[in-house]
Amino acid sequence: PSSRKQIKSTVRSGKKDAHASTQRFMPIAEIRNDTVLLKNGGLRAVLQIEPLNFNLKSELEQQGIIAGYEAFVNTLTFPIQIVLRSTNVNIDPYMEQTRAQAEKQKNPLLKAQTEAYAAFIEKIVDVADIMQKRFFVIIPLDDVPGQAAKRPGLLNQFLSWIAVDDTGSKAGTRYRHFPEKSIQLKDRVQQVQAGLHNLGLNSRRLPTQDLIELYYQVYNPK
Numbered sequence: 504p505s506s507r508k509q510i511k512s513t514v515r516s517g518k519k520d521a522h523a524s525t526q527r528f529m530p531i532a533e534i535r536n537d538t539v540l541l542k543n544g545g546l547r548a549v550l551q552i553e554p555l556n557f558n559l560k561s562e563l564e565q566q567g568i569i570a571g572y573e574a575f576v577n578t579l580t581f582p583i584q585i586v587l588r589s590t591n592v593n594i595d596p597y598m599e600q601t602r603a604q605a606e607k608q609k610n611p612l613l614k615a616q617t618e619a620y621a622a623f624i625e626k627i628v629d630v631a632d633i634m635q636k637r638f639f640v641i642i643p644l645d646d647v648p649g650q651a652a653k654r655p656g657l658l659n660q661f662l663s664w665i666a667v668d669d670t671g672s673k674a675g676t677r678y679r680h681f682p683e684k685s686i687q688l689k690d691r692v693q694q695v696q697a698g699l700h701n702l703g704l705n706s707r708r709l710p711t712q713d714l715i716e717l718y719y720q721v722y723n724p725k
Contacts, residue, residue, distance in 0.1 A: 509536070514634070525531040528700055529722070530542055530543070530606065530675065531555060531718065532673070532674070533697075534711055534718070535689065536685060536711065537708055537709065537710050537711055537714070538685060538688065539714060539718075540677055543564075543573065543645075544571065544645070544647075544672060544673070544676060544677060544680070545643060545644065545645040546643070546681075546684055546685065546688050547643055547644075547645040547693070548641070548642045548688055548689075548692050548708055549639055549640075549641050549642075549644070549708070549709045549710055549717070550639065550640040550642065550692070550695065550699075550706040550709070551638070551639055551703055551706065551707055551709055551713075552639065552640060552699065552705070552706045553638065553704065553705040553706070554636075554638050555703055555704060556562050568679040568702055568703070571702045571721075574706055575698035575699070575701065575702065578698060579693060579694075581642075581643065581644075581665055582643060583641065583642055583643075583695065584640070584643070585638070585639070585640055585641075586640075586641060587636060587637075587638055587639075588636070588637045588638075588639065588721075589634045589635070589636050590634065590635050590637075590666075590720070591633070591634060591635070592628065592633045592634065592635045593618040593626065594625075594628055596640040597623055598624065598625065598695075599623045600700055601617065601619070601620065602617075602621055604617055605617035605618045614633055615725070625676055640695060640699070640706070642691050642695055643693055644684055644687055644691065666669075666696075692708055696708075
């Protein structure tokens with residue numbers, strides 16, 4: 504009946520924000536000064552590597568590269584992560600430019616050839632599924648200034664990663680330690696770049712804007 508009292512639910516219903524709840528589980532707190540700052544206080548620098556074709560090298564050159572890589576790894580006193588990222592090649596801007604050039608052609612034969620070329624390239628991409636490969640080296644710094652470097656146990660490391668919420672105290676700690684830790688991270692970057700250069704590999708540290716675009720693409724693959 505209409506006179507019956509409605510029982511009020513005791514379950515609290517907060518505002519739901521799908522984007523905010525998803526971002527809680529991202530380990531990244533912010534990206535600035537060409538550096539990725541993690542919620543747990545760690546820093547990350549990302550190097551993009553220009554690859555070389557190992558198969559085109561002579562046997563002697565290949566042996567030298569392998570020996571040089573072994574020596575480079577043995578000089579490292581910290582871990583690094585090597586990432587190969589494969590993505591589909593987006594030729595839409597190139598195709599739009601090609602078709603625009605075809606429209607500007609006054610010669611009917613050149614216009615037809617340009618349009619045929621654009622159609623040919625599209626078919627090749629559809630059949631071959633051409634991929635773009637990019638190589639990265641991620642350099643970490645997780646040591647807290649003023650404390651002895653200590654390797655965390657697996658359980659503690661796991662718990663630090665699932666501590667998803669960021670707080671003002673964490674942000675303050677990151678801000679205070681950032682100048683000193685960024686210098687240490689820069690030293691590691693220079694060491695890795697020097698080692699890679701000795702192998703014939705050119706590298707560049709990704710600036711802030713490139714880091715933002717890279718991580719956006721990683722978390723939004725479509």
